[in-house]
Amino acid sequence: MLAHQRAPLFTAYDERHDTMTDRTHHRATDPGGEALRELAHRITGSLFTPDDEHFAAEAAGFNLLSTHRPALIVAAASATDVQAAVAFAAEHGLAVGVMATGHQPFPAEDGFLLVTTRAMRSVRIDVDRSVARVAAGATWAEVVKPAQAVGLAPINGSSPTVGVVGFTLGGGHSPFLGRSLGWAADHVVSIEVVTADGELRRVTAASDPDLFWALRGGRSNFGVVTELEIELFPLTSFYGGGIYFAAEDVEAVLRTFPEVVRDAPDDFTCSVALMNVPPIPEVPELFRGRFLAHLRVVGLGSDEETEKLIAPFRAIGPGLLDSVGRHPYGAFAAVHADPAHAAPYEERSALLSDLPSEAVDRLVAGARREAGGPITVLELRQLGGALARTPEGAAPIAAREAGFSVWGATIGPPEVIEAGYAALATVLAELAPWSTGLLFANFTDRKAGAASVFSREELERLRWLKRQHDPGNLFRVHNHNIAPR
Template identity: 50%
Template sequence: MQSSSIRALLTAEVTGAVLLPEDAGYAAECAPYNLAVDHRPAVVVAAATASDVQAAVRFAAAHALPVAVMSTGHQAIVPADGAVLVTTRRMAEVTVDPRARVARVAAGARWQQVVDAAEPFGLAPLNGSSPLVGVVGYTLGGGLSPTMGRAHGWAADHVTAIEVVTADGELRRVDDTAEPDLFWALRGGKSNFGVVTALEFRLFAAARLWAGGLFFAGEHAAAVTHAYRRFTATAPDALTSSIALLRLPPLPGVPDFLAGRFAVHIRISHLGTADEGARLVAPLRAAAPVLLDTLGDMPYGSFARIHADPVEPAPFLERTAMLGSLAPGAVDEILAMAGPDADCPVQFVELRHLGGALAHPADNAVGNRDAEFALWVVAVGMPTDLVPENDFADALLERLRPWTTGRRYLNFMATHDIVAEDVRGAYDEKDFRRLRSIKRRYDPTNLFRLNHNIRPEPEEAPVTDDTLRNLLDQAAITDTLHRYTAGLDHGDAELFSSALTEDAVVDLTPATTKIGLDFPVLAPRDMVVSALIPAVGPLDTSHVISNVRTTVTGDTAHLKCYAMAQHFPPGDGPRPDRTRHALMMNRYDADLVRDGERWRIRRLTIDSAWFSGDPTVLMPAE
């Protein structure tokens, strides 16, 4: 499609900017925080309103183009090449209802804006570690708060309403009662179900924190990490923490005492008093000499000091796994790979303590509630240049396999974790099946696929009346075979007769001739019954039917199958010491006709595939 046509169609509908590859500002609009992905979309819609998002989605659907959405781009996933990229950073409104303790945020809002808006009321959200991270993407991926996660759970658990543009271009407001399945899927399903234009979520009373960090020299990593393991085993839910093994390069923003050296950083956020916090962390402070201790009382608005995340864009690799426990053996494996004596190529190996309210069940798609820790590995650089770092992550995850749950945290999964099996690994199996079913309902063509994609569940072929009639006929015809053979096995003339038409013909000569018996063609039904029931009925006989193939044409049918029949003389079948028998593998070839709801055999020819035993067993007694 020509650029001029794209521009004309979209600018007529969009109040924000429409940018094409040749336009000034296109590259800047496409640039994410994580520079590991370079987006080159067919067009960028810099949305200013929800109506702009609707126009972009409708345009994409009409021209069979995928839709990608970006607020800050902290998570590098799939390049939006050739797509319609919707950027939402201009939609950044934040409002707080202090009485209801609820915030409403537009799609492009960042966490510092929400914290600043809530702080005057003594309230706070379940925000991430960085003030620059977008609220929506973080929350739709679960939202693991390093300030109050263990106290209140996942951020997605406290979302009360979502406004979203779905693949049909409709703007929907969903909650527990309005389209609850979509509401359930969005909270944990990331951008798979539409472009979220606004979120509403609960806030919590938290004006201040006792928080900060402890830094230790890397040579004390073993003592500090094992002390942290013991510390988390008894930590109250009001205390959320993490530990990171750091190898930070000497870059702008990296403190001098960390630049170019191996260090250990423990991060603490406590909702109790300073005295309680100091008592809880005393074993950590005593584990080894402290390089820097920043723990203390702080306004909630200063939360960014806890992790001190970088603020400048950079390319980086992320890998993750969820641990069911932090056993001593798991700590030893981490230290062997990333401790002071290891040749560790990555900059960051982190463990975030879960449990507490993060383990509580909730009615959404966020999983990992059985995990005790989230492992996060980060390496700085372009993915193509980080082969040793990625190999290191593979090796570390493999060595930790005995302690992992087999799941991953979606918000820590990036460019190397985007294939179908990786995405499945972020969810409980039952939840993943439900997500695929909801995806089929709301995005059957997978318009929203440039993400950790949840593919729509395949459409099931409709069962037509003809299909149903054929299945019923197949079952009824098989029942006719069973009436025929069961009648012989049990000497039941009435059951046997019910399988045959009045003019039925049964021709056993192809089979009997092969085993040296002289048996006539039998017709009609009365003759068939009077000949076979006395001959076979007294024997200890059992038929097994297999490989039934049937063709139905109106009220007639043609059937072929195998019938294996084991015959013993009367009374000998149950006696294992008797070996005289006749075992026949026969081929049935039959024509049938419909008789009301039943089918009956009009002609049956029986041939022998093979025979074993004594044919005289089949000869009538004198």
């Protein structure tokens, strides 16, 4: 794995990326081949340099638009490997980035040390405590399956391929358990993390409440998380699924949505995705090349209660495809039917405090305008319920103040993505009167910074804590970077 070094292998951090005048770092130094051989000897995982055949594949994530160019990759197989990588980076003045699945877009970076955790996949279920111990590279599919084997469920997202750590420490909105139980970050029991000094720490609300708070929102700004303990809950099935409506019913679906969710109980969640389905062979013929509305429904109450809630949608008419029914929780991925294969895409989002009739009018107008356009998907998601509550020791999550989220993405070649990104900007600008002014950390574009995802008070506290735990801003890439105060 370790190729011959070609100078200059390591480059100093480019300060044009830095928008904060008090951001600090050490200038990178070329450690030489001997130092690299020593690092390779210290780890049980793999070490890649840019000359290695598999370097590009290891650097690539699910979002193929994020083309990072690290100087060195440590494919960690254990927490000890992560410690070695962080110590090496600190010694040689390299920034550290971390990636598990790489779903979220972040700006392309050069000349840093990338720690990939996809080889760290262990999941252990503690039935007596109703918790799961999840290693840094595990995905939701790898947690849900063993949890369901003992009748338990995590606060997971819609996609089985998304990494648990990034999802949870970015807040973690579950379209299944979110409205009834709250944000995934509020249900973390403990965090195992390698901090900037190379130490491996187990952090809890009791052992270090400040760092525990900061990690549940600040993610890799404060270290490389190697393992989480998360709460699990007794649940083995749900009543829900998806209904696909044809283009002529899109307006009716959008106008029905606020009526259905306005007084809905916390055990019911609903979202609508407007989709420009590409005309490609991989797509079922029923949907290929069409403009659709995909209604996503999850009810944790009885079948009858959920059917009563969605009756106004059924009154619109039969959908093209209807999968709503009683399903085992292990079938969660079928509700949103998120893409399963890596692709280049860009996304944008907004948090809305309310969804009055005027906002719906603007969404309808936008849907008419963008039908057949470059936006691949535009989702309106219901929040509220337990997601709006602030429990004791709550994680820093800006989306608590929002009643709805609007998220869109464009998948395709560069010219399509560019057009879709601009079209999304237009749609979101029309909803600006109801925007909270902040973003949900898991749903941001690559240009968003820390000031976009934290309140002013939260960011100030995070910057003070960053000064204590990472004063040199070692962990400054592949995240919404928080500069030390």
